[in-house]
Amino acid sequence: MNDEAIIRLEHVRKQLTMKNGGEEIVSVILPDISFDIKRGDFAAITGPSGSGKTSLLYLMGGLDKPTSGSVFLDDQEISALSEEELASMRNQKLGFVYQFHFLLPEFNALENVMMPMLARGRFSTSEARSRASELLSRLGLSEKLHNKPNQLSGGQQQRVAIARALANNPSVLLADEPTGNLDSRSAETIYKLFSELNRETGQTIVVVTHDEHFASETKRILNILDGQLNSDKRLE
Amino acid sequence: MIINRHLVTIAFRQLQNRRRQTFLTLLGISVGVMVLITAVSLMDGLLQSFIQKIVDIAPHVIVSGERVKSPVPDQLIVSGNGNHVVFVKKVNRERQDVIKNYPRMESLIKSDSLVQVVTPLVSMDVIGMFGTISQPVQLFGIVPFTENEIEKFSNSMVSGKFDALGRTPDGIMLGTTVAKDFTARVGDRMRIVSQSGVIYSVRVVGIFKTGINDIDDNSYVNLRLGQIIGGFSPDEASDLYIRVNDLPKDGLVASTIERETNYKAITWEQKAASVVALFKMISGIVYFLVFFVIMVAGFGVANVLITNVLEKSRDIAILKSLGFKRSEITLIYLTQGLIVAIIGAAIGCVLGFLLIEIMSSIPMASSSQSFVSSSHLMMGKNPMYFVWASLFAVVVSLVAAVGPSRNAAKVNPVEILRGER
Numbered sequence: 296m297n298d299e300a301i302i303r304l305e306h307v308r309k310q311l312t313m314k315n316g317g318e319e320i321v322s323v324i325l326p327d328i329s330f331d332i333k334r335g336d337f338a339a340i341t342g343p344s345g346s347g348k349t350s351l352l353y354l355m356g357g358l359d360k361p362t363s364g365s366v367f368l369d370d371q372e373i374s375a376l377s378e379e380e381l382a383s384m385r386n387q388k389l390g391f392v393y394q395f396h397f398l399l400p401e402f403n404a405l406e407n408v409m410m411p412m413l414a415r416g417r418f419s420t421s422e423a424r425s426r427a428s429e430l431l432s433r434l435g436l437s438e439k440l441h442n443k444p445n446q447l448s449g450g451q452q453q454r455v456a457i458a459r460a461l462a463n464n465p466s467v468l469l470a471d472e473p474t475g476n477l478d479s480r481s482a483e484t485i486y487k488l489f490s491e492l493n494r495e496t497g498q499t500i501v502v503v504t505h506d507e508h509f510a511s512e513t514k515r516i517l518n519i520l521d522g523q524l525n526s527d528k529r530l531e
Numbered sequence: 532m533i534i535n536r537h538l539v540t541i542a543f544r545q546l547q548n549r550r551r552q553t554f555l556t557l558l559g560i561s562v563g564v565m566v567l568i569t570a571v572s573l574m575d576g577l578l579q580s581f582i583q584k585i586v587d588i589a590p591h592v593i594v595s596g597e598r599v600k601s602p603v604p605d606q607l608i609v610s611g612n613g614n615h616v617v618f619v620k621k622v623n624r625e626r627q628d629v630i631k632n633y634p635r636m637e638s639l640i641k642s643d644s645l646v647q648v649v650t651p652l653v654s655m656d657v658i659g660m661f662g663t664i665s666q667p668v669q670l671f672g673i674v675p676f677t678e679n680e681i682e683k684f685s686n687s688m689v690s691g692k693f694d695a696l697g698r699t700p701d702g703i704m705l706g707t708t709v710a711k712d713f714t715a716r717v718g719d720r721m722r723i724v725s726q727s728g729v730i731y732s733v734r735v736v737g738i739f740k741t742g743i744n745d746i747d748d749n750s751y752v753n754l755r756l757g758q759i760i761g762g763f764s765p766d767e768a769s770d771l772y773i774r775v776n777d778l779p780k781d782g783l784v785a786s787t788i789e790r791e792t793n794y795k796a797i798t799w800e801q802k803a804a805s806v807v808a809l810f811k812m813i814s815g816i817v818y819f820l821v822f823f824v825i826m827v828a829g830f831g832v833a834n835v836l837i838t839n840v841l842e843k844s845r846d847i848a849i850l851k852s853l854g855f856k857r858s859e860i861t862l863i864y865l866t867q868g869l870i871v872a873i874i875g876a877a878i879g880c881v882l883g884f885l886l887i888e889i890m891s892s893i894p895m896a897s898s899s900q901s902f903v904s905s906s907h908l909m910m911g912k913n914p915m916y917f918v919w920a921s922l923f924a925v926v927v928s929l930v931a932a933v934g935p936s937r938n939a940a941k942v943n944p945v946e947i948l949r950g951e952r
């Protein structure tokens with residue numbers, strides 16, 4: 296395995312300031328956390344509800360900025376980037392899968408997957424279309440290319456969301472409880488998909504999950520407790 | 532920033548999802564644009580037809596008996612308290628309101644190559660009597676042949692022949708309003724009472740209708756008879772009417788005459804200035820009201836976008852997390868405003884065109900209250916109406932779209948994606 300760190304967190308602190316009448320209440324979500332994710336890694340982030348897993352994932356993905364400390368993606372400090380630069384970076388290097396599939400309801404499966412490819416004009420429409428249908432076929436949706444999200448089952452929608460996250464060939468795929476909303480059979484399909492992706496294409500994956508069984512199938516488990524790294528286990 | 536058509540596609544799809552609201556907004560803009568186009572066409576048409584009639588059948592320059600300058604003082608006494616006394620030697624008592632020796636004036640004016648026709652007139656207020664009816668009449672004495680080249684009476688005869696006036700020394704030609712008032716017909720004899728109380732018997736030889744109510748109120752006799760009734764000498768005239776070859780030069784002709792003869796010469800623009808100004812003011816008010824219609828349509832656009840942005844905040848968050856930039860999100864919603872405006876304006880232009888066609892084909896009863904009467908409503912026809920109305924709708928819609936679009940760009944994806952269930 297390649298030892299190159301693709302995501303690196305250095306003393307990342309995240310706190311939120313809320314105004315309650317005249318008072319300002321500061322709540323610390325992540326006091327100080329440091330770790331890195333290597334290229335080709337397949338890591339599960341686990342921990343009780345409210346421990347800060349989602350917050351951590353958003354920071355890793357440049358959707359949110361740390362209060363202090365640094366986040367590096369491909370050795371570039373993303374906390375220093377402007378909003379526009381962050382947007383481009385998210386588009387090219389990151390793929391997100393959320394607990395809820397969050398597809399655009401007006402567009403069919405194919406168009407949803409094409410969207411990130413067309414956002415930056417890196418692909419022509421026909422290139423984007425053939426790549427999107429290839430991805431969807433690989434995820435077993437070749438029959439559903441032209442279905443709108445409301446014509447797809449929850450599991451199918453989540454697979455479309457995964458195809459969309461993979462569209463721009465991201466350095467890292469970040470998933471936040473991607474099976475949280477699915478029945479166990481659909482969840483199983485998604486787990487298998489992630490494992491396959493990591494095994495066959497070396498796709499770096501970080502996935503937040505509550506599912507012990509799924510976590511045990513990954514290569515590494517990062518356990519979070521009260522915003523702190525409780526344990527970091529390699530399974531192999 | 533790439534203005535790519537995918538943004539336009541996203542904009543379109545979101546609008547399609549809110550069909551009813553989008554349709555109502557489209558309707559608002561269409562109606563606004565239609566009303567604006569029609570109002571502009573109506574006002575423009577009225578003004579144009581008014582000006583056209585004047586240019587066709589009114590004198591371009593009128594020389595009147597009024598002197599430009601008063602006589603210079605022969606003696607001036609300046610007293611200590613600021614009062615001046617001016618003496619002017621009056622050799623003969625002359626009428627200050629007539630043109631003396633008009634034939635010489637006429638030939639002088641005609642020598643100007645810009646002048647096409649000159650014709651002398653005398654005007655006076657008299658009492659007309661027919662049967663039991665008697666009422667004041669504005670009477671003119673004219674030279675029928677040259678007068679006709681300016682006022683084109685021969686095209687406006689509703690009964691009788693214009694030529695008959697020249698052949699009938701005691702003939703009178705009545706405006707249609709006058710003829711109606713007296714219930715007089717061609718061939719009837721009526722009487723004219725001059726200001727000095729002398730009664731003249733005249734014969735109606737023709738009745739005309741120009742459509743300009745000021746003129747249809749008048750009556751015309753031959754110049755010589757007019758001079759006799761009004762107490763003018765044979766070489767005196769009240770006015771000279773002039774038609775020029777080249778209309779924009781009428782001001783030049785007028786000022787030359789004033790300089791060379793000291794008689795007051797006014798152009799039709801000066802004479803019609805107050806009416807034109809009134810037209811402009813009425814149009815201004817009409818446009819102002821119509822602008823409000825489009826403003827309201829603009830609120831409709833803002834409304835559609837605000838609801839879209841609110842309802843689509845989840846999608847906006849997704850687009851942002853996929854790497855769409857703030858500016859691109861703004862553009863999606865500005866594009867929605869633009870789409871509604873363009874489609875609305877296009878429909879409005881078609882409706883406006885149809886409405887103009889319909890309105891200009893509706894027959895209209897003439898009313899003596901208006902400046903100009905005609906059988907149909909004169910609608911202005913100019914492609915620029917459509918261009919300006921559409922442009923206005925687009926600008927208003929874009930302005931209305933700016934606020935919601937910027938709000939859309941401000942959506943924070945983290946907040947939305949966290950909170951969404």
Ligand SMILES: Nc1ncnc2c1ncn2[C@@H]1O[C@H](COP(=O)(O)OP(=O)(O)OP(=O)(O)O)[C@@H](O)[C@H]1O
Pocket residue numbers: 311322324342343344345346347348349350351949
């Ligand atoms: N916008 C916010 N305002 C206030 N508190 C917040 C906000 N976002 C997160 N938090 C708090 O931060 C802590 C971490 O939240 P986070 O969503 O990261 O937890 P999590 O580990 O993902 O939980 P879960 O497993 O339930 O998804 C929680 O205590 C939460 O209440």
Ligand SMILES: [Mg+2]
Pocket residue numbers: 348349350471
């Ligand atoms: Mg969470």
